[in-house]
Amino acid sequence: MLDPYPDVRIVLSTSWVIVYRSVLKVAHRLPAGLRARVVGATFHGEMDVSRFREMPRGRQVCADIVRRRPVAWLALDDNGDGWLSWAREHLVLTDPVLGIASPQALARLKAELAGMATHAAH
Template identity: 60%
Template sequence: MLYLDFDGVLHPENVWRYPGSGPYVPSAPGHQVFEHAALLERCLVPYPGLRIVLSTNWMRVFRSVRKVARRLPPGLRERVVGATFHRRMDPGWVRSVPRGVQVWGDVCRRRPDAWLALDDDEAAWPAVCRSHLVCTDPVLGLSAPVVLTELHARLAAMHGAGEG
């Protein structure tokens, strides 16, 4: 299982949403929304059984897994099985709880054999989760060479632990 944040992972963290024109990256010239989605898609090709749970704040805005997932390329979209936030949850509670706690709660509910989280914010992750976190660069996201190297190694190790 891969818990996937968008901002700071698939594109720079500072994404704004302008009504009528969609999301954009105002503070990182030369960058665009979802610029690293194809890179993640390629990283996951050797692991066809790996599934994605969305752990992004985009869920609070769009409140639908389908609406958020359709922004991803098909190879990622078809892997999405849910999100750490859903309509029945109180958005105020979700805003008040650190991302790592949200992910841990979802891990406890789903009980995956193995899991990994991609996120640019490592603050307040529970100690039990820190070894499952690949922390990305807030601007370069997944494309930072050190992050990409770590992701490949962690995916391979996770696959060796029985997760495809």
């Protein structure tokens, strides 16, 4: 899926980074092609764990976007709670069970990636 998009990088937003105390350990559980694209996580060592856990996922991602300031970005999540209005258009809402394997989520992800690639080419 990401092969036509070599510039795509991944920021993990998962409590497993806290559990394993390392984004590298969590990334290691991904297939090699995805693992190589991981550039960080929404949780980092300078953050307060309990405060981070209290934040809805959308707020965690928004805080990371403000910190990293990517030119273009998408978020894949199965929970639409806590997303700020300016960030919601970047959210690809996935199915809680099927993830991006749901036809709607996969179609939206493909369309968004293609749109971003077209925009970057111009």
